[in-house]
Amino acid sequence: MSAAMSSAARKQTLALRAICFSNPRQGGQCLPGAFPVPLIEAKISCLGMESGMTKGRIERRVAVIMATDVVGYSRLMEADEARTLDAIKRLKVSIFSPNIDARGGRILKLMGDGALVVFNSAVDAVECAISLQEKLAHDQEELPSDERIVLRIGINLADVVIEGDDLLGDGVNVAARLEASAEPGGICIADVVHRQLGGKCRTDFLDGGEISLKNIVRPAHVWHWRNAPIAAPSASLTSARTSIAVLPFENLCSSPDQTFFSDGITEDIIGGLARFRSLSVTAASSSFSFRGKNTGLKEIGRKLGVNYLVEGSVRRSGERIRITAQLIQAASGMHLWSEHYDRDVIDIFAVQDEVTRMIVSTLVGQIESADLHQAMRKPTTSLAAYEFYLRGLVHMRSYGADDNRQAFRMFEAAVERDPQFALAHAHLALASIALNGYANAPPDILDQALALARKAVSLDGGESGCQRMLALIHVNRREFELAERHYRRAYQLNPxxxxxxxxxxxxxxxxxxxxxxxxxxxxxxxxxxxxxxxxxxxxxxxxxxxxxxxxxxxxxxxxxxxxxxxxxxxxxxxxxxxxxxxxxxxxxxxxxxxxxxxxxxxxxxxxxxxxxxxxxxxxxxxxxxxxxx
The missing domain is CATH 1.25.40.10 (Tetratricopeptide repeat domain)
Structure with a gap:
């Protein structure tokens, strides 16, 4: 291959996500603007093969593009690079290539963690995707969950522009975004693909409504494969958790032998916090290593690599005991919460258990609140809209005779002040059916609620609260399978x-x-x-x-x-x-x-x-x- 041709091939590989066109068929006829694959192969190059295309000429063709990606590829490579590469190589030979070849597909770009493929029809692409997921799941079922190769697959059908040696167009990017929107082990297809499917394939997919795709201006109407592996509490791993360390509570009792009690409080709080999967809790041996040392809280946080610190003290006087606790932001040293608990010492261990439970439950709420303010998904740029939203939540969680009506008014006001406020749309949907009897609401109210909830998801498809509200609307519409799909999506976004x-x-x-x-x-x-x-x-x-x-x-x-x-x-x-x-x-x-x-x-x-x-x-x-x- 000449240097010039190598450069062109590299340019194609880096700039594009697909280099082939298909002829999706309807009743055996090519769609307008499409032409058979052999003719394409004679006219263009694929992955470094010489192109007969005239330089500078611009053409447009329809392409069915399937994007695949290995879930958690970086984690798998970090854990065992050789095992991961060998597994992917084996699966390419035994499952990927045979299934793609059998349905006339062409692998145009094969990366370590995924591939881009084109087919002669949408039906071929979807049937291939389903076959890949089913055979891959069967192949991997005996392996530990943290060693399995799991795919996400996205499929799109769109025009692609040929400009010289380049292939351009949003269609390839959309396929990649659809893949990112699929569940692990799942398939996400564009609505235009779903419309091309026959009766059998079409019923294999559930309507996912409109969602926002990263860097794509217009929302996309998507469909999800109904047989994707289900997410469950025991199957989810939280990749980025809030980290916290509990420092040994100081014994302020007159007798040093009471240290056992303050240490017991500390260790019980550590154990209680460690039960919450949303938190990464430093072990007692590490946090206790700072006892008696003149180390600043900021430095302790840096050395332990945590976001938050808990410190406290225990003081006993006669038959009374006082326990204090406070939550501190490690980086800034800011005190976010503090409380003290006064109790009679009748059964010292019962008191220890009671206070530990109270501290743990309160700490989790305070940490979630602090994280919300620091890592909020920018729900609105309008302070007035946000205040109306919060007032609506108060009414929604109350049980007064007029609370549902008041909640509806607050969420409505929030949406009026910021039409892009996704969570406000989601809660307005719920308030509308609550005000009208939930499942007994008139059909037009249920339809309006569904439209609002779908609008919320289209505004922020990555917000679990929007997915949860859409699921709840489906429940009240007695659309149970769709509800389950969106609940599982909400759980994946925030377990x-x-x-x-x-x-x-x-x-x-x-x-x-x-x-x-x-x-x-x-x-x-x-x-x-x-x-x-x-x-x-x-x-x-x-x-x-x-x-x-x-x-x-x-x-x-x-x-x-x-x-x-x-x-x-x-x-x-x-x-x-x-x-x-x-x-x-x-x-x-x-x-x-x-x-x-x-x-x-x-x-x-x-x-x-x-x-x-x-x-x-x-x-x-x-x-x-x-x-x-």
């Missing part, structure tokens, strides 16, 4: 959002996935040990479906100002338990709140359940209580 965990658990219970449902709910309660009341509703519903009626009743009784649907659930719980007195009292309360209550109306309007046997379980409970059919 430490307890709200997502509990709502996802509630959805899985509705879908009959009871064991997994309780795992999500339990994890949500663990991350948020002092949760809002609505957590109890999700828990109570799941426990009832599981047949754990006493626990379900206990959970539902935690809800303030219960409405008719909560009262009805309580009646069903007590009836299933066989507690006649409690059943009669709950039934009286229900009929007082809703004199015209009927079982069938509750079953059809009040229950968002997917499986008929679950509906029947509630029906049996209500009829056992003697409620009208």
């Amino acid at each position: 430490n959002d307890a709200n997502t965990l509990v709502q996802m658990g509630g959805l899985l219970a509705r879908r009959g996935k009871l064991e997994e449902a309780m795992e999500w709910i339990d994890e949500g309660f663990r991350l948020n040990p002092f949760p809002p009341p609505w957590y109890s509703a999700a828990l109570g519903n799941a426990l009832y479906i599981l047949g754990r009626y006493e626990e379900a009743a206990a959970a539902l009784k935690e809800l303030p100002n219960p409405g008719p649907f909560t009262c009805a659930r309580l009646v069903a719980c007590y009836a299933q338990i066989g507690d006649t007195r409690a059943t009669e009292a709950a039934r009286a309360q229900l009929l007082k709140v809703c004199p015209n209550f009927s079982t069938e109306d509750f079953i059809s309007r009040g229950l968002l359940l997917e499986r008929p046997e679950q509906l029947e379980l509630f029906r049996q409970g209500l009829l056992k209580a003697g409620l009208p059919k």
Whole structure:
């Protein structure tokens, strides 16, 4: 190859993400503007082959582009470079190349962590992507999760411009952005690709709505492969966690032998914080190494490599004990929070456990709040919009008669002041259906809420709160599969959002996935040990479906100002338990709140359940209580 040709090949490789065109077919005919692959091969070069194209000539053709990428490639290479390279080389020979060749695809650019491929049709590209993911998952299933090769795949169909030896156009960039939007082990395709698919392939994908793609001006309507591996609490690793060290609490007691107690407090706080996956907690041996040394807090933070420090003291006087704790930003030395706890020393270890739990739960909230202010995704440039948004959250989390209306007004005002405020759109969607009876809202209200939630995701597809709200709207529209897809996306974006965990658990219970449902709910309660009341509703519903009626009743009784649907659930719980007195009292309360209550109306309007046997379980409970059919 001549030096001139090598330079041209390098230019193509660096500047472009695909160097071939396809002829997507409809009824066996080439689309307008496309031409058969053999003709293309005769006219242009691919990866360094000589081109017969006239210099300076500009042409445009339709291309189907598939972009693939290995998830966590840098981590895999850092852990074991030789093993990773050998695995990718083996998979290229055994899975990638055979599947691509079998469907007429051409690998145009093969990188260490991915490839760019073109096909003769959208159907070929999608079928190849599905085959790759299925065969790769089967090949890797016996390996530890941290050693598996997992792909993301994105597919786009677009015009590409030929300018001299260069191939230009946003279509290649969009394919790469779609790949980045896919779930690990998943496939994300553009709407234009989905429209080209036949009936079989088309049903393999779920509507992902419009999303924002990095450096792409217009939102893209995307579809996600419905059989992508599910994300679960045990399967997610947090790549960048907030780091914290707890320094040994100072013993201020008159007797030095009480140090065991202050050290016990310190170690229990370390253990409590370490349970939260959102935090990286320094081990006690490291933080205790600074005891008695005159080292500044900033220097301690630098040496331990942490964002935050916790320090405190323990003082005992007679039968009283005072424990203080404070949270400090390591880099600046700023005190973010402090509190003291006064207790009677009846059982010193019970006091230790109680205070540790209080400190840990409060610390996590304070750390999240501090992180929010430092790492917020710039939700709005309008202070007024942000203030309205915060006021809306207060009303949304309250249970007053007019709170839903007030929340709607606040979120509406936030959107008016900043139409690009994604979270305000998302919460306005929720407030709109809350104001109109959630799932019982009129169809036009549910449609408007869906449009608002999709707008929120299009404004900020990387904000987990927007994905979670879109999922919740789908739940209330009884679109359970779509809801699950967006909950899992929200979880991948932020595995430490307890709200997502509990709502996802509630959805899985509705879908009959009871064991997994309780795992999500339990994890949500663990991350948020002092949760809002609505957590109890999700828990109570799941426990009832599981047949754990006493626990379900206990959970539902935690809800303030219960409405008719909560009262009805309580009646069903007590009836299933066989507690006649409690059943009669709950039934009286229900009929007082809703004199015209009927079982069938509750079953059809009040229950968002997917499986008929679950509906029947509630029906049996209500009829056992003697409620009208």
